[in-house]
Amino acid sequence: MHTHRSPFQTVRRALAATVVAVSLTAVGGCGALAWQKSLSASPAVVDSVAPEVPAQDEPPAPTAAPAPATAATTEPAAQKTVLTPARPSRPVEMEGDGADGALAAAQYFLDSVRFAYFVGDTSMVEAMSSESCEGCWTLIDHVSQVHGEGYFLVFDDDVPLAEPIVAAFPDAPSTWIVTSSVDVGDAYLFDAATGVDVHTEPGETGRERVLALERTAEGWVVLAYDF
Numbered sequence: 001m002h003t004h005r006s007p008f009q010t011v012r013r014a015l016a017a018t019v020v021a022v023s024l025t026a027v028g029g030c031g032a033l034a035w036q037k038s039l040s041a042s043p044a045v046v047d048s049v050a051p052e053v054p055a056q057d058e059p060p061a062p063t064a065a066p067a068p069a070t071a072a073t074t075e076p077a078a079q080k081t082v083l084t085p086a087r088p089s090r091p092v093e094m095e096g097d098g099a100d101g102a103l104a105a106a107q108y109f110l111d112s113v114r115f116a117y118f119v120g121d122t123s124m125v126e127a128m129s130s131e132s133c134e135g136c137w138t139l140i141d142h143v144s145q146v147h148g149e150g151y152f153l154v155f156d157d158d159v160p161l162a163e164p165i166v167a168a169f170p171d172a173p174s175t176w177i178v179t180s181s182v183d184v185g186d187a188y189l190f191d192a193a194t195g196v197d198v199h200t201e202p203g204e205t206g207r208e209r210v211l212a213l214e215r216t217a218e219g220w221v222v223l224a225y226d227f
Contacts, residue, residue, distance in 0.1 A: 085155075099167075103178055120147035125140055126140060150192050151192055152189075152190050153188065153189055154190065155186070158183065158185050160180060169212070175223065176215075180208070
């Protein structure tokens, strides 16, 4: 295991739980409406008079029953659509030992890194990484850290800004330098147990990536990776 500085922000070991409290307050008011009848005193009547029949109060008009309350519905949050990488296929151009082979090997290496962050399998990256490639082993260690803590990473596609520059290393015809400037896509950190996106790492514009590769008897090997 190699210990190097991480190219990404350190994965949080604890996620702050967000608690949403909903408070329902019912306000009710009731009042008593008093009906009073005032009778004024009058002189007594001697003649026989039919007794006054008090007027009957009309029954109160029926009131409509209140409509049942309907629970408020909450629209589901929009789901983030991300590109899940497929296992990269080894391009036939990697069989060449010139500039085209170096460029194909560099792209295959980057695709393998992207795939490793998704599934946690670093075997393809390790197979192309020389023992002296600090950047390579930094990535390998970080993949193991992310998956060991129960997460995985998914990346948006990078957008090339210019054609990559492929040049042979002076005095070493089997070594090539591949330089490319790209807009780096966003990275999404997911909880592996729940599949929930817990963090988004914003991408960058104009990031320069440099790889040094050597064509050996076993195939292409990455000697250095500066990202």
